[in-house]
Amino acid sequence: MNLPDGHGAQPMRTTVVGAGAIGGLLAAALARAGQRVSVLARGATLAAIRENGIRLRAHDGSVDAVRVAASDDAAALGVQDFVVLALKAQALPGLVASLQPLIAADTVVVSAMNGLPWWFLHGLAAPIDAEPLAAVDPDGRVSAVLPAARALGCVVHLSAANEAPGVVKRGRGNRLIVGPALAGCAAAAHRFASALSAGGFDVEAADNIRAEIWAKLWGNMNMNPLSALTGSTADRLLDDPLTHALALRMMEEADAIGQRLGLSTGMSAQERVAVTRELGAFKTSMLQDMEARRPLEVDPILGVFPELGRKLGLPTPFCDAVLGLLRQRAANNGL
16 A cells, blocks of 8 residues: 655545544544545434534634545445544444455554553563453454554544534644554554644654553543542542542552553652642543443453453452442443
């Protein structure tokens, strides 16, 4: 396939799977950068994008429409140079087989989702087997379709929300971190990052994208589940000495796993909690999903830690307890 590396190069054929807030921003940026962009969407979102494009509402209230192709059928879009996954991670195993028409031997797959990606253990120099994690790749269904050897990670440090189908409201931040799962994809990572930068994002290149993914997840794996269980904003969770202590214990269990895997966050659990406190009274994404009765990212955000702990022989009693409660809460709410 033709992967561009400079001005005048052939545009990259790119499909964004999941045309929600983040997917919409990524698709619009890539289209603005001159790439051949399609989105895989359905229902009201598909109809809205076909009629009006992806509409972006800026901080000043102005709206800009970016036209992209849209379909609910991967076969109609055909083989792509890049496939960007911007959907909820727990949905991927159920639909990954339908993405096969997008994938060829040299297609690059970009994970821009919360939690650990399916390729995380592949090629990781650590005392752990590379068998798929059931929490994100049950029965190896994802890795059977999406090649870990041609994967990139995209860590999203910004906020956005869907105001309506096909309408994205920008929030705070504009930062993306992009890096290859394996060194053989470094050139593709550079090309993809360059396109995102040309489209208006502040993009950083990462030689060790796993460390960036782990660091973000480490900050989410406590506040997200606890907020969904309690209905509390982050500041209330940290103001209560008991839930504050529980959050720290969960992070310490996760940090022990990370150290065994050779992944450093560069700070202590207490220091990371202090960063969260600075954000004030915010609702986590999992709490927002709970209130909107959307499926929760239980296993990609929290379930991976007990599973990794069992693989490494490390106890995770606090994560286990919160995971059990969260699964029951989600099931009882039909999520």
